[in-house]
Amino acid sequence: MTKPREKTREELTVEIEDGKKKIRQFENREKMLRQKLSKKERRTRSHRLICRKRPTCAGG
Numbered sequence: 001m002t003k004p005r006e007k008t009r010e011e012l013t014v015e016i017e018d019g020k021k022k023i024r025q026f027e028n029r030e031k032m033l034r035q036k037l038s039k040k041e042r043r044t045r046s047h048r049l050i051c052r053k054r055p056t057c058a059g060g
Contacts, residue, residue, distance in 0.1 A: 007015075051057035
């Protein structure tokens with residue numbers, strides 16, 4: 001069995017930078033999804049409050 005080639009310092013640095021970039025992308029994606037969820041929950045709460053006040057509302 002052959003031994004895998006050792007990576008150079010530059011190659012390892014590039015891998016680290018790529019990893020950091022992916023982490024930032026996932027963190028930004030998580031932030032966007034949390035904001036979207038928060039907006040949806042707020043909209044649902046508002047709709048529920050409006051429907052409680054108006055009996056003609058479709059949801060209530």
